Amino acid sequence: MSKPRTLFDKIWDGHLVDVLRDGTAILYVDRHLVHEVTSPQAFEGLRMTGRPVRRPEATLAVADHNVPTTDRSLGIEDDESRIQVETLEENCAEFGIQYFSMADVRQGIVHIIGPEQGFTLPGMTIVCGDSHTSTHGAFGALAFGVGTSEVEHVLASQTLLQRPAKNMRVEVNGTLPIGLTAKDVVLAIIGKTGTAGGTGHVIEYTGDVIRALSMEGRMTVCNMTIEAGARAGLIAPDETTFAYLKGRPMAPTGEAWEQAVAYWRTLPSDPGARYDREITLDASDIPPQVTWGTSPEDVVPVTGAVPDPASAPDDDKRRAMERSLDYMGLTAGTPMSEVKVDRVFIGSCTNGRIEDLRAAAAVARGRKVADGVGAMIVPGSGLVKVLAEEEGLHRIFIEAGFEWREPGCSMCLAMNADRLEPQERCASTSNRNFEGRQGRGGRTHLVSPAMAVAAAITGHITDVRDLLP
Amino acid sequence: MESFTKLSGVAAPLPMINVDTDMIIPKQFLKTIKRSGLGKSLFFELRYDDDGNEHTDFVLNGHHHRDAVILVAGDNFGCGSSREHAPWALLDFGIRCVIAPSFADIFFNNCFKNGILPVVLPRGQVDKLMAEVAHVDNSTLSVDLEAQEITTADGRKIAFDVDPFRKECLLEGVDEIGLTLKEVHKVEAFETRQRAEQPWLYG
Numbered sequence: 001m002s003k004p005r006t007l008f009d010k011i012w013d014g015h016l017v018d019v020l021r022d023g024t025a026i027l028y029v030d031r032h033l034v035h036e037v038t039s040p041q042a043f044e045g046l047r048m049t050g051r052p053v054r055r056p057e058a059t060l061a062v063a064d065h066n067v068p069t070t071d072r073s074l075g076i077e078d079d080e081s082r083i084q085v086e087t088l089e090e091n092c093a094e095f096g097i098q099y100f101s102m103a104d105v106r107q108g109i110v111h112i113i114g115p116e117q118g119f120t121l122p123g124m125t126i127v128c129g130d131s132h133t134s135t136h137g138a139f140g141a142l143a144f145g146v147g148t149s150e151v152e153h154v155l156a157s158q159t160l161l162q163r164p165a166k167n168m169r170v171e172v173n174g175t176l177p178i179g180l181t182a183k184d185v186v187l188a189i190i191g192k193t194g195t196a197g198g199t200g201h202v203i204e205y206t207g208d209v210i211r212a213l214s215m216e217g218r219m220t221v222c223n224m225t226i227e228a229g230a231r232a233g234l235i236a237p238d239e240t241t242f243a244y245l246k247g248r249p250m251a252p253t254g255e256a257w258e259q260a261v262a263y264w265r266t267l268p269s270d271p272g273a274r275y276d277r278e279i280t281l282d283a284s285d286i287p288p289q290v291t292w293g294t295s296p297e298d299v300v301p302v303t304g305a306v307p308d309p310a311s312a313p314d315d316d317k318r319r320a321m322e323r324s325l326d327y328m329g330l331t332a333g334t335p336m337s338e339v340k341v342d343r344v345f346i347g348s349c350t351n352g353r354i355e356d357l358r359a360a361a362a363v364a365r366g367r368k369v370a371d372g373v374g375a376m377i378v379p380g381s382g383l384v385k386v387l388a389e390e391e392g393l394h395r396i397f398i399e400a401g402f403e404w405r406e407p408g409c410s411m412c413l414a415m416n417a418d419r420l421e422p423q424e425r426c427a428s429t430s431n432r433n434f435e436g437r438q439g440r441g442g443r444t445h446l447v448s449p450a451m452a453v454a455a456a457i458t459g460h461i462t463d464v465r466d467l468l469p
Numbered sequence: 470m471e472s473f474t475k476l477s478g479v480a481a482p483l484p485m486i487n488v489d490t491d492m493i494i495p496k497q498f499l500k501t502i503k504r505s506g507l508g509k510s511l512f513f514e515l516r517y518d519d520d521g522n523e524h525t526d527f528v529l530n531g532h533h534h535r536d537a538v539i540l541v542a543g544d545n546f547g548c549g550s551s552r553e554h555a556p557w558a559l560l561d562f563g564i565r566c567v568i569a570p571s572f573a574d575i576f577f578n579n580c581f582k583n584g585i586l587p588v589v590l591p592r593g594q595v596d597k598l599m600a601e602v603a604h605v606d607n608s609t610l611s612v613d614l615e616a617q618e619i620t621t622a623d624g625r626k627i628a629f630d631v632d633p634f635r636k637e638c639l640l641e642g643v644d645e646i647g648l649t650l651k652e653v654h655k656v657e658a659f660e661t662r663q664r665a666e667q668p669w670l671y672g
């Protein structure tokens with residue numbers, strides 16, 4: 001009998017075109033997502049070498065990082081941003097790649113639209129010149145971010161040269177209490193593993209809590225896997241996965257669907273499969289999570305306080321904590337609930353899906369954004385926006401005093417006009433609290449959508465459970 | 470890609486952990502459609518104040534270390550975004566080698582695609598190097614990829630590991646795409662088999 005294999009092992013083995021003598025593999029890439037920031041130099045490389053795109057139909061492109069979230073009819077004001085978006089459009093036309101333009105309702109953040117269209121399917125290998133490609137692992141696809149040289153490599157050959165990763169399992173047991181979300185789970189995991197804890201590994205998430213999550217929640221967990229240092233996160237496909245995908249525009253239909261599902265059912269890790277590293281977490285007793293520093297591992301329960309650098313395990317970490325506190329303008333020992341916010345951002349590939357907006361609306365309903373707080377909601381895609389409007393969520397947000405914007409990456413990384421001013425403090429549903437990430441000198445606290453709304457309503461970091469019925 | 474064989478020059482210490490790619494090159498410089506010209510913006514927030522003047526206390530602004538070709542840094546260097554602009558900015562500045570106890574995966578990989586050698590050494594050795602190269606007289610290091618050896622200013626030899634395939638590609642400045650395309654018949658065979666077994670992938 002053959003050795004029990006993990007989900008990762010099965011997808012990896014199934015995509016080997018060749019293995020070189022030191023174990024480096026030529027790995028076949030089934031699907032490729034492209035956006036405007038990390039692709040221009042790759043297309044330029046193809047032109048310079050006269051190489052065509054091997055399978056244009058296996059690639060889908062969209063502009064998301066630079067697009068304005070205000071009135072689109074005005075175009076893009078910033079010259080460099082506009083040139084980058086136009087360059088993508090021209091490259092797609094030249095090489096025959098499907099492109100969702102800013103005027104297309106299907107436009108949105110690349111990691112939101114892939115799953116939404118059924119472009120992302122279980123068992124696939126998927127890459128994109130973007131570290132949050134890990135999102136697609138929620139479907140049981142091996143999905144990871146690559147650099148621009150590799151974008152070019154995939155365009156030219158539909159393959160990548162890769163070294164195998166190690167297997168890591170993160171098991172989340174228990175039941176999520178009311179007010180707790182996938183975001184809190186993944187922040188708690190990163191707090192436990194550290195931001196380099198998954199380096200060299202692919203993380204497979206298992207356990208009752210993961211099984212009970214919707215696809216949206218699973219995408220949030222896999223999305224932030226890169227913040228734990230692992231390039232890819234994986235969740236075995238199940239009935240929840242199939243139900244989400246059935247009927248999506250690019251998903252298989254009819255007999256092909258049945259055939260695909262039968263194959264997808266063979267993907268989950270075999271009993272007895274070996275993992276190089278295992279971590280277990282009980283979600284029943286985690287409070288809502290919030291970051292205090294400038295690394296996603298700088299996480300505390302909302303009921304906690306800003307930690308003291310004196311408690312750091314070593315000098316490197318102590319220096320990093322001191323630097324973070326200085327940058328964040330915080331003092332050790334301050335209760336998190338006393339930290340006031342100036343801005344609130346709800347959106348991003350981490351938390352810009354319909355379920356996130358529903359969770360946000362549930363807290364915002366009938367309440368008002370605190371005086372002096374600027375709060376914006378940026379749907380992850382045009383289709384998320386349409387659905388939210390059909391459900392009337394936008395009215396709840398607008399009545400509460402939130403700005404209701406057009407889809408894009410927006411203030412997750414502030415490449416467009418949406419950004420923090422120096423020293424402005426933001427409760428954000430995005431994925432990175434790095435120095436300057438949301439604008440030079442801006443101070444980011446990562447939270448769930450429900451927690452972000454709670455902060456908007458009270459004007460300070462707040463335990464959302466206090467606002468729930 | 471430019472090959473990497475031997476490198477000798479000034480090494481700059483950057484005693485920080487979790488240096489992320491936003492720190493190496495912030496987002497406002499990602500709007501370029503070229504690979505070149507990013508060196509002046511390397512470590513932008515650490516190097517310049519709000520008016521664009523150099524921070525005198527940042528190592529790469531120092532009289533001596535501004536000519537650095539090697540960087541010695543803390544754990545998890547290059548974490549965060551996949552932006553290849555990070556190695557492009559290092560390269561454009563003149564840095565061809567980064568030494569650290571650990572690197573983030575995507576950044577590590579991106580270095581090899583750009584003729585930059587990332588070297589992983591045990592933390593104790595990195596700490597010692599970090600302290601040594603901070604002094605002008607001891608700041609020169611020599612890196613020999615073929616021999617997989619670093620030589621310090623006082624002649625100490627430090628061995629390092631590197632994956633054989635990546636080493637070969639760096640030494641020869643290999644065009645990896647060209648290399649893969651020589652195996653295109655294997656790619657075609659894979660596609661033929663996959664199309665038969667998983668036809669839904671071929672619409």
